[in-house]
Amino acid sequence: MIIKHIEGATRVLGKSQGYLGLPIRDEMIVCTVNGPETPSMVTAWEPTPDELARLNAGAPVLLRVLGDGHPPVMISVGAPSLDNANGAREDDPGFDAARIAQVIEEEGADGAACGWKPCTGCHETNEGASTGHYPRSKAFGCEVGAGCRECGGLGVVWEHWSARDLEEMAKDLDATSAAPQQPAGSARPVAQSVETRFDAAMAEPGRWRVIMAGARFRLPVRERRTRANWDLAKDVFGLGSTFACILCRRIGLDPDATS
Numbered sequence: 001m002i003i004k005h006i007e008g009a010t011r012v013l014g015k016s017q018g019y020l021g022l023p024i025r026d027e028m029i030v031c032t033v034n035g036p037e038t039p040s041m042v043t044a045w046e047p048t049p050d051e052l053a054r055l056n057a058g059a060p061v062l063l064r065v066l067g068d069g070h071p072p073v074m075i076s077v078g079a080p081s082l083d084n085a086n087g088a089r090e091d092d093p094g095f096d097a098a099r100i101a102q103v104i105e106e107e108g109a110d111g112a113a114c115g116w117k118p119c120t121g122c123h124e125t126n127e128g129a130s131t132g133h134y135p136r137s138k139a140f141g142c143e144v145g146a147g148c149r150e151c152g153g154l155g156v157v158w159e160h161w162s163a164r165d166l167e168e169m170a171k172d173l174d175a176t177s178a179a180p181q182q183p184a185g186s187a188r189p190v191a192q193s194v195e196t197r198f199d200a201a202m203a204e205p206g207r208w209r210v211i212m213a214g215a216r217f218r219l220p221v222r223e224r225r226t227r228a229n230w231d232l233a234k235d236v237f238g239l240g241s242t243f244a245c246i247l248c249r250r251i252g253l254d255p256d257a258t259s
Contacts, residue, residue: 001051003133004044005147005155012122012148013041020133021122023146033072044078046135097139104141111163113213115259116140119157121150130254141259161210205251212236212253230255
C-alpha cells in the first residue's frame with residue numbers, strides 16, 4: 001500500500017522513530033464503547049496496481065499491528081480520489097500541468113538546470129533508490145512525498161540553478177577530478193582514486209546532483225527522458241557502471257531513474 005497525504009492532516013507520525021512518515025488527521029468521533037468526543041487518528045492508503053488487481057479478484061485486506069496488544073481499529077473506504085493522471089487535483093484551478101512543463105522547458109532552454117524533486121522532509125529513499133511507497137507525478141516528473149511543513153504540504157520542492165551556477169560547479173568538478181601531479185620518477189601518471197571522488201560527492205552531494213541535472217538537460221530530448229542516472233554518471237564522472245551506481249546512491253539519486 002502507498003501512503004497518501006490525507007486531506008486535513010494535522011501531524012506526521014513515525015519519522016523520528018525511523019519509519020516512513022505517516023500523515024494523520026486527528027478527529028473526535030462518537031464511539032459506542034467510549035462515548036462521544038473519543039479521540040481518533042485517520043490515515044489514507046492507496047493500493048498499488050498489483051494490489052488493486054488482487055482486491056478486485058477477491059483478495060482480503062490485511063491489517064498488521066506491531067506488538068502483542070491490538071488497539072481498536074476501523075477500516076473503511078474514503079471518497080473517490082480526485083487525482084488525475086498527473087497527480088494533481090482536478091478541482092484545483094491553480095494547478096496547470098502544461099504550464100509546469102512549459103516553465104521547465106523554457107528555463108532549460110536558457111541553460112539552467114531546474115525541476116521539481118521530492119521533499120526530503122517527507123520523502124524517504126533506500127540509499128537513493130525508490131522504496132515504492134510514494135506515488136510518482138507525471139507533472140512534477142518525480143515521486144511525491146507525504147507532505148510536510150518543509151514543502152507546504154506539496155510533497156515536492158522546486159530546485160533551480162542558472163547557467164552561470166552550473167558553469168561554476170563544472171569548474172569545481174574539473175578541479176576535483178583533475179589528476180594529481182605525477183610523482184618524480186614515475187613512469188605513468190597517477191589517476192585520482194574513486195574513493196577521492198566519493199569523498200567529494202559525500203561532502204557536497206547537492207552540488208553533484210546539480211551537475212548531473214545540468215548534464216541531463218544538455219542531452220537530446222529523447223535521450224534526456226530515457227537515459228538512466230547510472231549510465232549518465234559514467235560519462236560525467238568517468239566511472240565504471242558499478243561505481244556509477246554507488247555514486248548515484250551516495251548523492252541521493254536512484255541509479256535506474258531517468259530524472
